[in-house]
Amino acid sequence: MLGARRSPKIIPKITCGGCDARWTGLNAAHCSACHQTFSGIALFDMHRVIYACKDPTKVKHCGLPLRLDNGVWRSSHVDTRWNHRDTIR
Ligand SMILES: [Zn+2]
């Protein structure tokens, strides 16, 4: 088919100036203090407590522990419907 050319999807790679972390996804949040990457700002917020960062292994979302996937901490809870951006804010 003419004209049905697919434009390649460019996934921006984001890097941190303070560590070797690289991640993709505009929703991802990298902590410049503890250098952990979270799949969403909500998870990021949960690991931040006053004056400090929580160990991501101790952060729970909806009662479930986070899991590390490709260097990014994700919630086990929203795993299957991550496409809904509003599921987690
Ligand atoms: Zn942190």
Ligand SMILES: [Zn+2]
């Ligand atoms: Zn970093």
